[in-house]
Amino acid sequence: MTDWIPALEARGFGLSYGSSRILEEISFTVPTGSVAAIIGPSGCGKSTFLRSVNRLNDLVPTTSYDGDLLIEGVSVFRPDTDLVDLRLQVGMVFQRPNPFPKSIYENVAYGPRLNRLGSRKDLPTLVERCLQRAALWDEVKDRLHESAMGLSGGQQQRLCIARALANEPQVLLMDEPCSALDPIATQRIEELIFELKQQYTIIIVTHNMQQAARVSDSTGFFESGRLIEYGPTEQIFTAPTQDRTEAYITGRFG
Amino acid sequence: MINSRRVRRWTSNLMVGVVGLTVLIGILPLFLILGTLVVKGAGSLNLAFFLETPAPVGETGGGVAHAIVGTLLIVAVACLMGLPIGLAAGIHAAEFPGTRLSRATRFLADVMNGTPSIVVGVFAWTWVVARQGHFSGLAGSVALALLMIPMVMRTTEELILLVPNALREAALALGYSRWRTSLTIVARTALPGLVTGSLLAVARIAGETAPLLFTALGSQFMRTDVTQPMSALPLAVFAYATGPYEEWHRLAWASALVLILLVLFLSLLTRLATRSRFGSHE
Numbered sequence: 001m002t003d004w005i006p007a008l009e010a011r012g013f014g015l016s017y018g019s020s021r022i023l024e025e026i027s028f029t030v031p032t033g034s035v036a037a038i039i040g041p042s043g044c045g046k047s048t049f050l051r052s053v054n055r056l057n058d059l060v061p062t063t064s065y066d067g068d069l070l071i072e073g074v075s076v077f078r079p080d081t082d083l084v085d086l087r088l089q090v091g092m093v094f095q096r097p098n099p100f101p102k103s104i105y106e107n108v109a110y111g112p113r114l115n116r117l118g119s120r121k122d123l124p125t126l127v128e129r130c131l132q133r134a135a136l137w138d139e140v141k142d143r144l145h146e147s148a149m150g151l152s153g154g155q156q157q158r159l160c161i162a163r164a165l166a167n168e169p170q171v172l173l174m175d176e177p178c179s180a181l182d183p184i185a186t187q188r189i190e191e192l193i194f195e196l197k198q199q200y201t202i203i204i205v206t207h208n209m210q211q212a213a214r215v216s217d218s219t220g221f222f223e224s225g226r227l228i229e230y231g232p233t234e235q236i237f238t239a240p241t242q243d244r245t246e247a248y249i250t251g252r253f254g
Numbered sequence: 255m256i257n258s259r260r261v262r263r264w265t266s267n268l269m270v271g272v273v274g275l276t277v278l279i280g281i282l283p284l285f286l287i288l289g290t291l292v293v294k295g296a297g298s299l300n301l302a303f304f305l306e307t308p309a310p311v312g313e314t315g316g317g318v319a320h321a322i323v324g325t326l327l328i329v330a331v332a333c334l335m336g337l338p339i340g341l342a343a344g345i346h347a348a349e350f351p352g353t354r355l356s357r358a359t360r361f362l363a364d365v366m367n368g369t370p371s372i373v374v375g376v377f378a379w380t381w382v383v384a385r386q387g388h389f390s391g392l393a394g395s396v397a398l399a400l401l402m403i404p405m406v407m408r409t410t411e412e413l414i415l416l417v418p419n420a421l422r423e424a425a426l427a428l429g430y431s432r433w434r435t436s437l438t439i440v441a442r443t444a445l446p447g448l449v450t451g452s453l454l455a456v457a458r459i460a461g462e463t464a465p466l467l468f469t470a471l472g473s474q475f476m477r478t479d480v481t482q483p484m485s486a487l488p489l490a491v492f493a494y495a496t497g498p499y500e501e502w503h504r505l506a507w508a509s510a511l512v513l514i515l516l517v518l519f520l521s522l523l524t525r526l527a528t529r530s531r532f533g534s535h536e
Contacts, residue, residue, distance in 0.1 A: 054427055061352065084429045092427040098420035101443050111428040114438075160424070167428060 154185025344410025375465030394470030409451030
């Protein structure tokens with residue numbers, strides 16, 4: 001397996017906002033078709049890491065980074081990286097559902113239409129497929145042209161997932177996708193992650209330890225901007241090698 | 255205990271009363287103005303008033319069709335010039351707030367907002383009327399557009415800033431370029447507000463008189479060529495009200511009524527425009 005290329009690889013990645021150091025020496029790999037969970041206390045840099053992968057941090061003017069992040073073996077920081085292409089390749093679902101104030105259909109169709117994925121004729125099929133994959137189709141098929149703002153929080157979040165899937169990304173970033181949802185909606189999203197794993201590589205930031213244990217293949221524990229431990233989920237939760245990791249997952253701090 | 259609660263309730267009622275009273279005082283002038291105009295002007299309103307140009311001095315009848323057409327044309331041309339610039343500058347200032355360019359535009363817009371409209375008229379006279387060699391509706395439009403740009407820019411900026419950042423991030427994360435995000439998501443979300451701001455600016459400039467005095471000048475004839483001197487409702491009110499004839503005073507009241515109805519109509523449109531189909535994120 002010498003030519004095995006991971007979906008995501010971090011090589012000594014570090015990041016600063018101005019003079020404050022947020023991330024330091026992060027190195028790990030996520031194989032294609034697996035789910036990686038990132039856990040850790042608030043403010044440890046989990047979200048910042050996630051937002052580095054699709055370079056959403058570029059919006060903060062004072063951001064600087066070192067080391068490297070590679071998607072499918074290609075650095076996201078090359079000078080000729082096209083941010084549009086990168087973000088088509090790497091989809092993102094945010095902490096709070098953020099549908100556009102448009103119709104349900106338009107929310108899903110917006111990405112593919114703008115980025116000219118497939119022909120205009122296939123768009124309704126694509127929208128249906130994405131909504132089905134996000135387990136939302138049955139609930140909204142009769143009101144596709146109503147406002148997305150009328151959906152419940154859990155439905156909105158699944159709509160945001162459908163919207164991200166419509167771009168057919170290779171990697172899906174999820175930044176605490178269930179933190180604003182009730183347990184039932186959370187369960188639906190977790191089932192969804194399980195199904196999506198067949199086709200996508202997923203990196204999920206979560207505060208919910210059980211969730212990390214349930215959905216992920218590998219888990220990384222972040223603390224104060226450092227990756228303390230990374231390994232197969234089962235090992236992290238049953239036999240962590242670092243004291244800090246054990247203290248965190250057993251609830252002794254954080 | 256009981257006593258202090260009674261005092262509190264009494265104070266609350268008193269304050270509500272005081273606030274209500276100030277509201278009444280605040281809107282009283284509006285009704286006084288409307289009332290006076292209706293009493294003095296409504297009698298002269300008839301179909302001919304809207305369809306005919308002024309009758310020769312000494313004859314009764316005639317209308318202000320030329321001034322209505324003039325106002326509509328001058329304001330329309332002003333919008334063509336002022337709205338795109340004002341909206342674009344406002345979106346830029348809000349989407350790139352820290353840049354030197356946006357800070358400069360913001361400062362200039364504030365200065366322009368504070369400039370007396372007659373000074374803007376002088377400016378338009380120097381740059382359009384003096385060069386063209388004669389007065390024109392176009393010069394009036396330029397003056398009104400200059401008044402409009404800073405108003406539209408500042409309201410646009412405020413409204414764009416209200417759009418939640420989460421929407422920008424969502425669009426960017428879907429692979430939208432920066433400008434597409436600004437135009438298709440951010441501006442689209444703020445659209446009802448932008449329409450409101452623009453219509454309010456239109457209503458404001460439609461009633462401006464000073465900048466038109468030495469640009470559009472005024473005219474007794476129906477004109478649709480904006481390169482020629484034109485009448486406008488505020489100019490007609492000014493000309494008729496300062497004239498010596500009883501008949502002209504009557505026309506002045508009626509023109510003023512039409513002008514204020516026009517502005518009210520625009521405000522009404524504004525209210526309708528703010529009812530967005532998909533609601534906002536607030």
